[in-house]
Amino acid sequence: MTRCAPSPAPSSCPSSLRGGRGYATGVSVSVTGEVPDSALAAVTGLDGRTQVRSYRLPAVSADTGLLRVAASGVCGTDTAIVREGRLAGPTVLGHHVVGWMVAVGSQAARRWGVGVGDLVALQEYLPCHACRWCAQGEYRMCDRSDIRTGGRRFGTISVAEQPSLWGGNAEFLHLPAETLAHRLPPSMDPARAVWLLPLANAFDWTAEIGALPPGGTVVIIGPGQHGLACVVAARETGAGQVVIVGRTGDQDRLTLATKLGADHTVALNGRDDLNLVLNRLGNDRADLVINTSGAGPELTPALLALAGKRATVVEAGLARGHAPQLDMAALTSRAVALVGARGRSMTAIDRALSSLSSSDGAHPLDSVPSPAISLKGIDAILRPDLPHAQPPAIHPIVRP
Numbered sequence: 001m002t003r004c005a006p007s008p009a010p011s012s013c014p015s016s017l018r019g020g021r022g023y024a025t026g027v028s029v030s031v032t033g034e035v036p037d038s039a040l041a042a043v044t045g046l047d048g049r050t051q052v053r054s055y056r057l058p059a060v061s062a063d064t065g066l067l068r069v070a071a072s073g074v075c076g077t078d079t080a081i082v083r084e085g086r087l088a089g090p091t092v093l094g095h096h097v098v099g100w101m102v103a104v105g106s107q108a109a110r111r112w113g114v115g116v117g118d119l120v121a122l123q124e125y126l127p128c129h130a131c132r133w134c135a136q137g138e139y140r141m142c143d144r145s146d147i148r149t150g151g152r153r154f155g156t157i158s159v160a161e162q163p164s165l166w167g168g169n170a171e172f173l174h175l176p177a178e179t180l181a182h183r184l185p186p187s188m189d190p191a192r193a194v195w196l197l198p199l200a201n202a203f204d205w206t207a208e209i210g211a212l213p214p215g216g217t218v219v220i221i222g223p224g225q226h227g228l229a230c231v232v233a234a235r236e237t238g239a240g241q242v243v244i245v246g247r248t249g250d251q252d253r254l255t256l257a258t259k260l261g262a263d264h265t266v267a268l269n270g271r272d273d274l275n276l277v278l279n280r281l282g283n284d285r286a287d288l289v290i291n292t293s294g295a296g297p298e299l300t301p302a303l304l305a306l307a308g309k310r311a312t313v314v315e316a317g318l319a320r321g322h323a324p325q326l327d328m329a330a331l332t333s334r335a336v337a338l339v340g341a342r343g344r345s346m347t348a349i350d351r352a353l354s355s356l357s358s359s360d361g362a363h364p365l366d367s368v369p370s371p372a373i374s375l376k377g378i379d380a381i382l383r384p385d386l387p388h389a390q391p392p393a394i395h396p397i398v399r400p
Contacts, residue, residue, distance in 0.1 A: 028106035029060045032116045035068075035102050040400070041092045041170030042375040043159055048082045050169075050379040058163035058174055062105035065112070065175035067120060069099040070190035072168030072398040074373070074381060075198070076224060076294055077147075078155070082382045088150065089158030093382070094168025094398060095124035097154060098184070098193040102172075112181040119188060121196045122173075123180040125343070126152040139180060140343035152178075169378055171400045182349065185357050191372075192356055194397055195365045197344070198225050200352035202233035204344040205290050205314045207351070211337075212288045212312075215240035219277055219286040219306050220262075222246065222293030223253035225368070225395045226316065228260055230290055232364050235261040236355060243286070245277055253394060260364050274302040285334075290314045300338075301325055307336045316341040370395040 039057055044050045060066050073096030081087060101118045114120055127134050127142035134142050145151045154173070157166035165174045175181070184193050206212050218239050220230045223246040234242050243264045244257045254265035264280045278285070285308030291299065294317040303313050304327065313336060331338070344352075356363060373381065373396050381396060 028062050029103055030106070030109065030116045031060075031103045032100075035066065035172075039165060039170055039172040040375055041159075041165055041167070042378045042398070043090050044082060044087065044093050044169075044378070044382055045090045046085070046087055048383050050382055052375045053159075055159070055164045055170075057172055058165070060103040060105055063107040063111075063177040065104040065108050065114075065179070065181075066102050067097070067099040067122070067173040067175055068102045069094075069097060069168055069170060069173055069398075069400050070119070071098045071194040072096060072400070073194040073198075073225075073370075074378075074396045074398060076226075079382060080294065081156070087158075088156070089160050091156065091158050092165060092167030092170050093155045093378075094170070095122075095153060095155035096194050096197050097122045097124075097168035097173060098190045098196075099168075099173065101181075104175075108175070108177065108179075111177075112179065112183075114181055114183045119184040119186050119190070119193070121182045121184055121193050122154060122168075122175075123182075123197065123349070124153040124155060125180055126154065126176065126178040127180075129178060137346045140345075169375065169398050169400075171375075182353065184353075188357065191370055191397055192363055192366060194370075195229065195356060195363075195395075196349070196352055198229040199233065199355060199365065200344040200348040201226060201316070201341070202229035203237070203351045203355075204348035205316050205341050206230060206233045206239075206288065207237045208345055208348060209339050209341060210288045210290060210312050210314050212237050212239060214238045216287035217241040217281065217284070217308075218243070218288040218290065219281075220244045221289070221291040221295075221299070221303070222317075223250050223257050223265075224292060226292040227290075228253070228257055228368060228394065229365065230292060231257050231260045231262050232355075241281075243277060243280060245274070256368065256394075259367060274306055277306055284308065285311065287311050288314070290316055292316045301327065304331060304336060304338065307334065309334045310336075312337045312339055314339050314341050368395050369393055370397050372397055372399040374398075375400055 038054045072094035098121045125139045125145040127139040128144040155167040218234045242262045244262045245266045248267045248269045
């Protein structure tokens with residue numbers, strides 16, 4: 001985990017936080033002035049409707065904290081959970097969260113390396129910190145944080161569990177002892193900082209499990225926020241050729257991908273197959289294929305067909321089911337590795353933090369449309385029964 005020395009300065013925290021409630025004496029807790037008694041949160045129900053409700057803020061203990069949310073990115077996992085009816089109950093969604101630390105216990109401050117007033121980004125995992133995976137820093141592999149089996153993560157815990165504020169789509173977020181927090185430069189724009197997890201995922205999928213060789217060719221399926229982040233990560237990793245694939249309706253996104261560093265774009269209309277990608281590559285095959293599209297396992301054979309000798313195919317979506325008709329002869333003769341992605345490593349987090357922090361001026365991802373959404377505006381994004389007049393934004397950001 002990235003560790004930073006705590007900063008006592010609360011100046012980066014909004015002055016509107018002051019006034020309202022205090023904390024009991026005898027508990028070693030640092031607080032930015034006083035904080036309100038309650039906070040507004042956007043609660044998404046089992047029917048997909050989102051309503052704004054008020055919840056009492058919890059007292060902070062020695063090993064917990066309280067975050068004033070600055071930005072909460074909406075990603076495809078949020079929309080998929082709602083669309084597929086996978087909520088455990090009414091829930092405050094939001095797991096790409098950046099905010100200011102307004103209260104933190106002494107034990108939590110030492111463990112997280114943060115102090116009151118710090119700008120902080122969170123990982124979504126709430127791991128056990130006791131298993132062999134946690135001991136290795138591989139928190140994504142902890143059974144307790146596995147979203148597929150009902151694991152604990154920010155943005156997936158029902159409001160029925162106190163203190164209800166378990167997601168970033170709220171004014172404040174409760175930080176339990178299990179939290180994975182990363183202190184950010186105080187001058188970083190929260191709208192950029194909220195890219196931390198998608199970009200860290202992209203570095204993991206390209207440089208780490210993707211094993212992209214220097215000068216290698218990468219094909220990225222899906223021009224959503226993760227696909228675009230993979231373009232940036234591939235360029236920073238040293239890719240020689242970057243190809244991104246979308247649909248005919250994705251032309252604006254594919255154009256944006258070119259600005260971010262893609263050499264070629266391919267738009268499929270549903271009747272075409274991925275042989276068009278091979279044509280764009282000059283009938284060569286890729287060193288790395290990354291599927292960020294969320295398409296089902298029926299796409300897997302086509303992904304393998306794009307992979308060259310000793311190539312890697314990374315399945316980065318939440319696809320379920322069984323892939324049909326895999327060509328095992330091609331898989332073995334070209335020594336292709338088919339790898340499932342699950343979040344990102346801590347080294348990928350460090351690499352993404354370095355990328356977002358070291359840019360002189362604009363970062364490439366600053367150019368991705370990221371409209372600000374109010375708590376009341378979340379309903380129109382997530383409700384499955386509301387038609388959108390325009391294609392959804394690539395990277396909407398909730399700004400409570």
